[in-house]
Each structure stands twice: as C-alpha cells, then as structure tokens.
Amino acid sequence: MFTSVIISVVGGIIFILFAILYRKNPGLSVGLASIGIVLLIYGGFTYGSMNPIPINETFDTGNKLQVEYPVTQVQVISPVAGDAVNCRILSMGVYPENHNKDIWVLLRPSDEKFYPQSDWTNTSYKENGKWQVVTRFGGDQGEAYDLFVYETDSIASAFFSETIAQWKAANAYEGLTTEELPPGATEIDKIQVTLENNCRGIH
Incomplete structure (x- = not known):
C-alpha cells in the first residue's frame, strides 16, 4: 500500500x-x-x-510533595497521600542516580485487585531522576484507591505489558490478584487516594 x-x-x-x-x-x-x-x-x-493521527489523552496533575535531595529511593511525589483525584492524572515521582529497573504504578481499588498503569511507553517514563505515567481510575466517587509503586526486572515488566495488551484486546480489565503479581516486581512505595468524581466506565 x-x-x-x-x-x-x-x-x-x-x-x-x-x-x-x-x-x-x-x-x-x-x-x-x-x-x-x-x-x-x-x-x-x-x-x-x-498512519492515523494519535488521539491526545488529557489528564490532570495533583498536589506535589517537596523533593528532598539527594534522592535515595524511588518514591511517588504526586499525587499526595489523602488527595481526592480526577479520573485521569499524571502520577510522578523520583528515583536515585544509577537506578536501572523499570518503574510501574499499580492501582488497587476496593475489589482488592491490581491494575498496572501505562501510556505509550508501557513502563513509567524515566528521565534525569524523575518518572511519570498517566494513571486512569475507573471507580465510583469517593472510592478509595491504593496507589502502589513497583520496580521490576525485565521479565516482570514484560508480564505487565503483555497483560495490559490482552486486556485492551478483550476490552476487559480484570485486574490481578496478589498471587498473580510476578516475582520480579517489588513494592517500593504506596499511598492512598480517593476519587473526586464518578469514573465508572472510563478507561
């Protein structure tokens, strides 16, 4: 063609x-x-x-924590624990120098399942000690969400990417149980936020 x-x-x-x-x-x-x-x-x-023109996704940014330097560990700086967030936000954080693992944000709503988040890069975008990823919520207004930050090896990262691709193809986002999380994924930070609006049915 x-x-x-x-x-x-x-x-x-x-x-x-x-x-x-x-x-x-x-x-x-x-x-x-x-x-x-x-x-x-x-x-x-x-x-x-x-070559269709890609649809630009809109998202909001929340409150930010003040970063203390030098950074010694991967952490989330936005949103802030206890924030009321919109349906699509940009989760952001920092990582120490020479950090060489992938960073993933996983959401856990009231169904107690985990939902890895990605944008066009699949993993969180990393540059100059900062990382970010578009994070999509799909629950009811006032629902509490645990926002986890994981670092992963290449096998765990590929597992999350393939899982998201399968969910998108089937248009069914089933979530992962604790037992289904790959062994190469390590939890390194966690905060809890609530939904400011009803996000049910929004991907």
Whole structure:
C-alpha cells in the first residue's frame, strides 16, 4: 500500500507540472491539473489511513510533595497521600542516580485487585531522576484507591505489558490478584487516594 501512496504523490506532481507546461492550452492544462490534484488527495488520504493521527489523552496533575535531595529511593511525589483525584492524572515521582529497573504504578481499588498503569511507553517514563505515567481510575466517587509503586526486572515488566495488551484486546480489565503479581516486581512505595468524581466506565 505504501508503494501506491508514492506512485499517487509522484504522479500527482508530474501531472501538475505538465499542466504548468501546457498552460497555453487551457483545456488540457485544467484537465492535467485536475488529475494531479486528485492523485495527491488520494495519496494523502491513503497515507492518513495507514498512519492515523494519535488521539491526545488529557489528564490532570495533583498536589506535589517537596523533593528532598539527594534522592535515595524511588518514591511517588504526586499525587499526595489523602488527595481526592480526577479520573485521569499524571502520577510522578523520583528515583536515585544509577537506578536501572523499570518503574510501574499499580492501582488497587476496593475489589482488592491490581491494575498496572501505562501510556505509550508501557513502563513509567524515566528521565534525569524523575518518572511519570498517566494513571486512569475507573471507580465510583469517593472510592478509595491504593496507589502502589513497583520496580521490576525485565521479565516482570514484560508480564505487565503483555497483560495490559490482552486486556485492551478483550476490552476487559480484570485486574490481578496478589498471587498473580510476578516475582520480579517489588513494592517500593504506596499511598492512598480517593476519587473526586464518578469514573465508572472510563478507561
């Protein structure tokens, strides 16, 4: 399909160039230009179908803890324990220098199951001692959530990524029991927050 896009675009440009060359013949020039424009539109539409523009997800940020330096351990700095949060927030934290494991946020609502959180990077995004990940809540207003921070080895990280992919494919987010958490995942921080609004049915 990509070849047809190239052919359409190149063909469209060629027809438009011929239209310019034959501008002394208005009928021929208009016909060639029309074909060229149609080919360019077709090529652009086909490319857009192959590479759809991603939908930007909106999220809120909550209160932040003051970071004490030097950072000696991975921790969450936003949201803050006891916060009332919106349905989608950006969870943020810090990690010490030379930290080489993946960082995951897992939510545990009232059903006592764990829900790993990810965005396009799957794991939390890490840079210059700070990490962050879009965190999505799906419960009732006032419901309490435990927000866990885990560090993982590559096997545990792959398990969480594959689990999320399976949930998305099935459109069924079943959660993980404590026994299902991979052995390579280690809990390193935990806070509790409540939902400010009703987030039921929101992914």
